[in-house]
Amino acid sequence: MTPLQRISFVAFWFFIVTSAWGAKDYGLKPLQIATDTYVLLGKNEHFNFRNGGNIVNTGFIVTDEGVIVIDSGPSRLYGEQLRAAIGRITKRPILKLFNTHLHPDHILGNQAFEEFPIAALATTIDGIREQGELFNDSMYRLAGAWMAGTRVVVPTETVQPGSLEIGGHRLQLIEMKGHSHADLMILDQTTGVLFAADMVFHGRTPTTPHADLGQWLDALDTLSKLDFKLLVPGHGSVVEGTRSIEQTRDYLRWLRSYLNEAAEQGMTMAEVLQPDAPPSITGLAVFKEEYQRSVTHLYPAIEAKALRLGRVEQE
Template sequence: MKRFYLLLVLIWMPTTQADSFQYPLQAQQVAPDTYVLEGKTEDFSRKNGGFIVNTGYIVTADGVVVIDSGPSKRFGEQQRALIEKSTGKPVIRLYLTHHHPDHFLGNQAYADVPRYVLPASKRGMQQEGESFTANMYRMTGDWMRGTGITLPDKTAQDGTETVGGHALETIALSGHTAGDLVIFDHTTGVLFSGDLVFNNRAATTPHANIDAWLQALEKLQSLPFKVIVPGHGPVAQDKAPIEQTRDYLQWLITTLKDGAANGLDMNEVMQTPIPERFKDVALARSELQRSVSHLYPALELGNLQPAKQTE
């Protein structure tokens, strides 16, 4: 009898394992032939499976161009299945905006597709890919099952190329990381900015050079885009996400430099009040704390003065 009841429990138990590893992918059309899978503005967790990133794709006459493969093998496989089923066309190339794990750990699903990246990003994947993967396993658990490193095999360069009727410009920048690839579709006016731009989500800085980042934002601001797809946060039809990202970075670096100049320790700087204009920006407090750990030690060191020698 006990075995009978146990069998009933197993039959009626909600499928919290196999079914739960389906990412909630919904294609959002943002322009003709152009779609975005918008991630949550959250930290990595076992609940979201690492789906905190925006990935996109462009349907051309020759096939589909994908921008970023997402945080895991499962994600890449589900992303590609959705794309090929909904478009009826094969994926013909993959662009990777940079080397952070949520943007490239789905590459295994595209092992048969040309995978374009900047040289600095490929080096980052080679040097840090294994540690990124291990950390993602710790944060998101079984969503990562089977995920390994599939490196890109093509080098992206500055320039414009027509792919299936779409004039795609690839732009090599830096700031968020040492290699930030931007894709601008002149045909539709859609700009895929990668993590150089965040929208209503605080910017992350583990590999940041703030001065270079601010220069990159100036370049993006000058482009005649109609739609901008940030690396994280909602798609927009204006330059507000660029302006918000610039404002946040300027506030951040000023706060850190002032703290270092005034001899504050890291814990004191982490308690800096968040300005009212950033109160609704997701993860503003936690990203400030992370940025202090990433950037503050070098600023403190720069403020140390050598002791004067006495005669």
């Protein structure tokens, strides 16, 4: 090896090692959206090596007794940086972390809150116990070194839906279904802020890996009647009123009817992947990737049902 080759060899490995293990910073900045209430907004993107999985909204409420945290983000590192960000806003203790549902971007920061009660709906706890490791593995593939040292921490406390008075805030813990098998929303009746979790997406294509579209659409009807001022979606910017609920509903209705019609017309999956959709649908962030994922999860069953029905009609 010539000296020049030696220098390039060392420089190459120095670059690889520092970019893989160098200090990663999610740059979390709590945004105050109401009295005592903060959110940390994720990017409207798919998971990648640049965003480190920070595509999700987390939040916290600083009550008189202490802090209520809502979701812990996609990695141990995110959880630690979320905790540090909370510490820059308040010196009050953390009382409890809620996990809204089982998906990895909402729960893999739990490790940083391990000494506090971590609460979730019973079905969510079962889901994390059964599928958490699988999610963790796939997040390593999608976000790389940001995931270093992340392990699954299963919630320790089962949420009973209903009212919770805590440090001057009256919280309603609401159980929904549709985005996943159990979706927890938190409505702070004191401030009028609704943490809607992934039941609502804003400006971003909804994800459907565990979705039941019919249940989700029914739940959105209930949700739009709730009394709130400001809605924090699971993904996308914070918004007043019901606009983001309508947007989520429009997308899910379009998805359901497009896939059903495609199946009735006998379209192949390859054909379905080139959809004819209005700009209000295709203009949502991450449309291409999420739509493709949805077709892969949902179309085989819809196609099989259409074939069965077709056969019954012919008999």
